Amino acid sequence: MSDKRAADWDKKLTPSTLKSASKNKKTTVMKPAKIIKTAIHALFAVPCALFLWVVYFTVGVTEALVCGVLQTIWSIVLFGISLVCVIGILVWLLTL
Incomplete structure (x- = not known):
């Protein structure tokens, strides 16, 4: 290690630099109200996600059934x- 780096390392480990670093550190303490609020959000998020999935699945199945029925009807019309x-x-050819 170079002398300059060693001096910087020693400087970083002095008690005064450690004390000033701990003063500059911004820590947020989770308050009980915030913890409860976060838990309530999580508890509401799961049923909402489940409900949205059920709606999405139902709409998808309904769309598939309707499209299948319409496709069947359209194929019968085109066949007709x-x-x-x-x-x-054939009638035109027979009447020539």
Whole structure:
């Protein structure tokens, strides 16, 4: 270790520097009211998150069912249109 670094290290460990460092340190003490408030927030956060998940899941399932039903209906409609077109082409060909 260089002499300068050794001198800085010794300087850092003097009682006066330790005392001034402890004075400058900003520590916050958790007050009981703040602890209780934080615990209440945590207790309310879990049911809220669970409720939001249930709503999100229900909406997703409903959307999937509605989209599935609409897709089925739309495929039946398209099949009917295709069938009418094929029958129309066959009738047109037979009447030539």
